[in-house]
Every structure is written in C-alpha cells, then in structure tokens.
Amino acid sequence: EDGYDLWLRYEQASEDLRPDYRKQISAIAILGDSPTIAAARQEMATGLAGILDKTVTVGTSVPRGNTLVAGTYDALSDLDLDRADVGPEGYAITQMRRDGRILTIIAADSDIGVLYGTFGLLQHMLQGEPIAGIDLVSRPATQHRLLNHWDNLDRYVERGYAGQSLWDWHKLPDYRDPRYTDYARANAAIGVNGTSLTNVNANAEVLTPQYLEKAAPLADVFRPYGIKVYLTARFSAPIEIGGLDTADPSNEEVQAWWEAKAEEIYNYIPDFGGFLVKANSEGQPGPQDYDRNHADGANMLADAVAPHGGIVMWRAFVYAADETQDRAKQAWEEFVPFDGQFRDNVLIQVKNGPIDFQPREPFSPLFAGVEDTKLMMEFQITKEYLGFATHLAYLGTMWEETLDAPAQRTEEGETLTVTDMMVSGNDAYTVSGMAGVANIGTDRNWSGSIFDQANWYAFGRLAWDPALDAETVAREWAAMTFTPDRAFLDPVVAMMMGSREAVVDYMTPLGLHHLMDTGHHYGPGPWVDDLDRPDWNPAYYHKADEDGIGFDRSSSGSDAVSQYAGFLREEWDDPETTPDELLLWFHHLSWDYEMRSGRTLWEEIVHHYQRGVDEVEAMRETWDGMAPYVDAERHAQIADFLAIQEKEARWWRNACLAYFMEVSGRDLPDGYEAPPHDVDHYKSLYFPSAPGNG
Numbered sequence: 138e139d140g141y142d143l144w145l146r147y148e149q150a151s152e153d154l155r156p157d158y159r160k161q162i163s164a165i166a167i168l169g170d171s172p173t174i175a176a177a178r179q180e181m182a183t184g185l186a187g188i189l190d191k192t193v194t195v196g197t198s199v200p201r202g203n204t205l206v207a208g209t210y211d212a213l214s215d216l217d218l219d220r221a222d223v224g225p226e227g228y229a230i231t232q233m234r235r236d237g238r239i240l241t242i243i244a245a246d247s248d249i250g251v252l253y254g255t256f257g258l259l260q261h262m263l264q265g266e267p268i269a270g271i272d273l274v275s276r277p278a279t280q281h282r283l284l285n286h287w288d289n290l291d292r293y294v295e296r297g298y299a300g301q302s303l304w305d306w307h308k309l310p311d312y313r314d315p316r317y318t319d320y321a322r323a324n325a326a327i328g329v330n331g332t333s334l335t336n337v338n339a340n341a342e343v344l345t346p347q348y349l350e351k352a353a354p355l356a357d358v359f360r361p362y363g364i365k366v367y368l369t370a371r372f373s374a375p376i377e378i379g380g381l382d383t384a385d386p387s388n389e390e391v392q393a394w395w396e397a398k399a400e401e402i403y404n405y406i407p408d409f410g411g412f413l414v415k416a417n418s419e420g421q422p423g424p425q426d427y428d429r430n431h432a433d434g435a436n437m438l439a440d441a442v443a444p445h446g447g448i449v450m451w452r453a454f455v456y457a458a459d460e461t462q463d464r465a466k467q468a469w470e471e472f473v474p475f476d477g478q479f480r481d482n483v484l485i486q487v488k489n490g491p492i493d494f495q496p497r498e499p500f501s502p503l504f505a506g507v508e509d510t511k512l513m514m515e516f517q518i519t520k521e522y523l524g525f526a527t528h529l530a531y532l533g534t535m536w537e538e539t540l541d542a543p544a545q546r547t548e549e550g551e552t553l554t555v556t557d558m559m560v561s562g563n564d565a566y567t568v569s570g571m572a573g574v575a576n577i578g579t580d581r582n583w584s585g586s587i588f589d590q591a592n593w594y595a596f597g598r599l600a601w602d603p604a605l606d607a608e609t610v611a612r613e614w615a616a617m618t619f620t621p622d623r624a625f626l627d628p629v630v631a632m633m634m635g636s637r638e639a640v641v642d643y644m645t646p647l648g649l650h651h652l653m654d655t656g657h658h659y660g661p662g663p664w665v666d667d668l669d670r671p672d673w674n675p676a677y678y679h680k681a682d683e684d685g686i687g688f689d690r691s692s693s694g695s696d697a698v699s700q701y702a703g704f705l706r707e708e709w710d711d712p713e714t715t716p717d718e719l720l721l722w723f724h725h726l727s728w729d730y731e732m733r734s735g736r737t738l739w740e741e742i743v744h745h746y747q748r749g750v751d752e753v754e755a756m757r758e759t760w761d762g763m764a765p766y767v768d769a770e771r772h773a774q775i776a777d778f779l780a781i782q783e784k785e786a787r788w789w790r791n792a793c794l795a796y797f798m799e800v801s802g803r804d805l806p807d808g809y810e811a812p813p814h815d816v817d818h819y820k821s822l823y824f825p826s827a828p829g830n831g
C-alpha cells in the first residue's frame with residue numbers, strides 16, 4: 138500500500154453491504170458511445186469489481202434483472218424518466234421499480250455528467266452508504282474548477298514537496314505516461330475540470346510550437362475526463378519568443394501577435410481553456426511596465442482567446458511598487474478602481490487572504506470590493522506555509538472558514554458570504570471558478586504524504602460545492618482512503634478537523650502572520666528584519682518591541698480595515714470586538730493587554746504556542762491507536778511524519794517564544810517550560826536542502 142490509488146482504491150464493501158449491493162446490481166449498462174462514456178464504462182467496471190468483489194462487465198444496452206443503468210437523459214429516453222435539473226455537468230442517481238425489477242439509474246444531460254455520476258455512485262458505496270432508495274442530485278456551483286501547477290519546464294515544482302513535475306516534457310509528445318490517465322481519473326472523481334500546466338512565474342517557451350506539440354497529447358488524455366488544459370502566459374512573450382521590441386498591450390502589433398498565438402494554440406488544442414497570468418508581481422512583467430493597467434493587460438489577452446471560447450484568469454496577487462504601504466491593502470487598491478472594466482471572459486483570481494496563504498488570514502477584501510468584476514478564489518493546496526508535506530494539516534477547515542465568512546450586507550440587511558460574492562451574478566455558474574495551487578508531483582503517493590491527498594480531494598469537493606462542510610469532506614476522504622469503519626473514522630476525522638488550528642497555534646497564533654524564515658518558508662524566522670523590501674521581513678508583520686506586538690491595521694493605523702464592509706470594519710476596528718483569531722492582524726497591543734480569557738496577551742501567546750505542541754502530541758497518540766485499521770506501510774509513514782511534526786512544532790514554539798521573550802524582556806508564565814536555548818541558537822539553525830524554493 139503506497140497511496141498511489143488515492144480515492145480510487147475500490148476496496149470491497151463490508152459484509153453488511155456487499156450482499157445487498159450485489160443483489161441490486163446484478164447487471165450493468167452505460168449507454169452512449171463517446172470517449173467519455175467509454176471512460177465511465179471502464180471506471181464502473183474497475184470500481185464495481187473491487188467493491189462487489191466479483192467480475193463485472195458493463196454492457197451497452199439495458200439488460201434484464203436488477204440493473205444499474207447510466208446514460209444521458211436522451212440515451213435513456215426509453216425509460217421515460219423525470220428530468221432533474223442537473224445542469225451541463227451534474228447528474229441524478231435514483232432507483233425505481235420496473236416490471237418487478239430494481240433499476241438504479243444515473244442520468245445526466247451530458248456525457249461528462251454521466252462520468253461524474255459514475256464516480257458519484259462508486260463513492261457513495263465506498264463511503265459505506267446503502268444504495269436502496271438512493272435519490273440524489275449533484276451539480277457544481279462553479280464553472281471553472283482548476284488545479285494550478287507551479288511546474289517549471291525543467292520539471293522543478295515551485296513550492297512543490299512531492300517530487301518532480303508530472304509533465305515529462307522530454308518524452309512528450311511520443312510517450313503518454315499512463316500516470317496522466319490516473320491523474321485525470323482522480324481529478325474527474327472530484328469534479329476538477331481544468332488544469333493549468335505551468336508555473337505562474339512563467340516561461341514564454343511553453344507557448345512555442347515545440348511545447349504546444351507536447352501539451353496537445355496531455356489535453357488529448359484529459360479530454361474524455363472533462364478536463365481542459367490551460368497555460369500560463371508570460372506577459373513579455375511577444376518580445377521573448379515573438380521578436381517584437383515591446384509587449385505594450387495598446388500596441389497593435391502586440392495585440393496581433395497574441396491573436397495569432399491564440400489561433401496557433403487552438404490548432405494544437407481545439408478546446409484549450411485559456412491563459413492564467415501573474416503580472417506585475419514579484420518581478421514578473423506586466424502592463425504596468427508600459428504605464429497601462431491590469432484591465433488593459435487582461436483585456437488584450439481576453440480578446441485574443443474570446444473568438445475560440447477561452448478565458449483569462451488574471452491573478453490579483455500583486456506587489457505595488459510603493460513598498461512603504463501596507464501590503465495587505467495592495468490588491469484592493471490595484472483592482473477596485475478598474476471594477477467593471479474587465480471583459481466578460483476575464484476572471485480575477487484572488488488568493489483567499491490579502492497577504493499570502495498564511496495559516497490564518499481574514500478573507501481578501503477584494504471579495505466584497507467589486508460589483509462588476511468576476512472573481513475566482515485561489516487556494517493553495519500545497520502547504521508552503523503550513524509545514525510542507527510532513528506536517529498533517531487538513532485545509533478543508535481553513536477553506537470553509539473563508540468561504541463561509543460573512544463578507545457583505547445587502548440593503549435589506551441580508552448577510553452575504555465570500556461564496557455568495559464569488560458566485561454572485563445572474564447566472565452564478567457561468568461566471569465563477571475556483572483554483573487550487575496543486576500539491577502533486579511524481580511521488581508514488583502523488584502529494585508527498587497520504588494526508589496531503591485529503592487537501593487535493595477537499596479542494597475538488599469544495600470547488601464543486603462550496604457549501605459542503607469540511608467535516609463531511611474529511612469523512613468521505615478518510616472512508617475511501619482507509620476504511621468506512623466508524624471506530625477509525627470518528628477519531629481520525631476529529632484529528633483532521635483540529636489539525637490546521639494546531640499549526641496556527643504553534644506557528645502564528647492570534648492573527649500573527651508571516652513569521653517564517655526567508656526563502657524556504659519552512660521554519661521560524663521572526664527575527665528576520667534585514668531583507669531588501671520591508672514587506673519581506675517577518676519583523677514588518679509582527680512589529681514586536683518591548684511594549685507590544687501586532688500590526689495596526691485599524692483606522693488609526695494602516696486603515697486596511699476600511700477595505701471591508703461597514704459591519705466588519707466596525708467589528709475589526711476595535712480590539713475589544715475583534716475575534717482573538719484576528720487580533721494581532723488588525724491591532725498592535727501591549728503585552729499586558731487583557732484578553733477575554735482573563736490572561737494577558739503575553740500569557741495568551743504562550744498558551745497558544747504550547748497548545749499547538751500539545752495538540753500534535755495528541756494527534757500522534759490518536760494515530761498510534763489506529764494501527765489495527767491501516768496497512769503497516771501507510772501507518773508507519775504517517776506515524777513517522779507526525780513525529781517530525783511534533784519535533785518541528787516544538788522548534789516553532791521554542792524559537793518564537795525565545796525571540797518574543799528577548800524583545801519583550803519577559804519570562805514565561807508559571808507552568809510553562811522555557812525554551813531550552815536562547816534566540817541566538819535558533820537564529821543559527823538553518824534548514825538544509827529545503828525543497829520547493831522559488
């Protein structure tokens with residue numbers, strides 16, 4: 138057991154369920170004849186053979202007996218079904234009795250809906266649910282559900298902790314690694330329908346014929362699984378590979394170059410999804426280099442792909458040239474003035490928080506800042522700031538917290554969440570999307586650790602249905618990855634549900650952020666204060682001195698709080714009403730500030746760092762007790778990684794506390810163990826061979 142099969146392990150159903158499943162599914166047919174239907178047939182055969190533990194053939198016409206039958210409503214017209222409102226990608230699964238036999242029916246409007254429904258039924262069974270009387274409809278809430286790979290053409294993955302890039306450009310186009318198919322299956326199983334193959338720190342080369350020829354077979358492999366290929370567009374490509382001397386979006390030659398380039402790409406990949414762009418951020422070229430704005434840049438690319446049905450995802454992760462202003466405010470300031478000026482096929486892709494994928498941030502104020510601009514969520518599945526692949530941190534809770542956060546109030550007093558803002562508009566489905574920065578590489582288990590697979594899974598599920606709760610998703614995943622046995626699921630799901638908060642506690646509690654060491658972003662570095670840009674330094678973010686700690690973003694500080702809706706501005710402007718979780722994000726407070734708990738701020742900080750370590754100890758204990766339910770190989774790897782996590786949770790706790798003790802001149806309150814070393818020791822540690830550096 139090496140984790141390769143992800144959520145597609147198709148273990149046989151329990152003794153309680155198997156006889157009944159077998160009785161209700163004595164014959165199987167999937168009607169239709171596209172490559173997508175063929176993929177559904179193949180998946181159904183493989184899946185049911187495992188679950189029912191018998192040889193399974195999937196026919197192409199409705200057989201006799203208790204039958205499972207799948208197809209589009211058109212293909213199933215003989216059955217005269219009531220059509221459910223499943224939309225272009227959704228499906229319905231129902232049961233009915235006909236002529237004394239049981240029919241289990243998967244129906245959809247499209248072939249891809251049939252494939253999603255196939256996965257849906259298999260997953261239902263893998264999660265240990267009965268199928269008698271099954272009656273469900275599932276359709277995605279968002280239209281574009283994409284993985285973003287930060288993969289370089291030399292197969293190095295930026296912030297990747299799971300080996301090399303899957304895309305073997307050297308052997309493409311001639312060799313189509315079977316792994317590409319498994320990647321497509323795993324993604325289709327969770328509803329992901331797009332993949333951007335290359336790093337947002339883009340290399341223009343990928344747009345040359347040499348690479349397009351290699352990207353085309355990837356698109357061919359993914360197509361039956363409903364997955365479109367996207368590429369990152371380097372804004373200066375017209376200069377680098379086009380021989381022009383400018384990339385100015387108002388220049389007609391530049392526009393014509395992109396139009397021709399789009400045309401060329403669509404010749405290789407007829408259903409190419411479009412471009413993902415990082416511009417004017419961290420040294421990437423962009424329209425501002427020519428005194429143009431984000432809308433000018435995005436619209437030029439949007440016009441080039443529009444005739445072919447493509448979209449542009451333009452990232453809002455920007456760094457303003459003015460490095461003295463609060464970085465948390467920058468995206469809002471660069472995008473809100475252009476609200477309403479972006480083309481219809483442009484989505485602005487916004488990181489969940491205003492800074493950068495920290496263990497906890499408030500949601501990005503952009504989500505409530507624009508009215509006539511389509512926004513899409515960007516989550517980071519790869520755990521750049523949450524312990525890479527070794528630390529167990531289930532991110533479903535973090536994403537749920539963002540998606541469900543109240544963001545705006547209507548005139549009628551109705552509260553709208555971030556999800557509401559993201560999918561708002563007349564036809565939410567057609568104007569919305571979610572992107573996840575992939576954690577996938579060539580490691581046998583794909584994600585660098587078994588539990589990191591849960592984050593890939595949760596991303597897909599929440600992109601499909603942002604209203605799902607994180608616990609349900611964790612349960613689904615754990616049941617399919619290990620066992621639906623409740624004696625395993627209850628403790629393990631509880632462990633997953635608390636895991637991200639443990640990381641917050643031992644890394645950056647109470648609204649602290651960006652305390653990691655520079656470059657690798659793995660270990661603690663709160664003392665770092667000498668990097669070129671002020672806003673690269675942890676010291677810029679925590680502002681700890683002998684009097685207090687925290688970043689004042691209230692109306693008397695940077696006033697970032699005013700980028701939020703009135704009801705939030707009011708709540709967060711005052712430390713007394715700001716929730717503890719965001720306290721030091723918005724306020725600079727004295728070490729003696731009295732917390733709701735009755736502790737002083739200093740005591741509270743210490744309490745959280747300790748709690749984080751305790752929590753990881755408890756996770757190890759939980760996992761030790763799970764040995765009877767998990768194969769030895771996976772159990773041991775997870776146990777080893779938890780041991781690493783505990784060691785490093787202590788490292789974070791001790792290093793941060795030693796540093797804060799030094800700047801504040803305080804000792805630890807009674808009952809807490811002092812860090813074994815002073816801060817100089819932690820400063821002198823360095824982290825060798827960190828993967829994933831930018």
Ligand SMILES: CO[C@H]1[C@H](O)[C@@H](O)[C@H](O)O[C@@H]1C(=O)O
Pocket residue numbers: 287295296337338415419454493494521830831
């Ligand atoms: C791709 O660059 C990344 C960079 O490695 C990462 O450290 C930062 O968090 O975010 C950047 C971004 O999101 O563009």
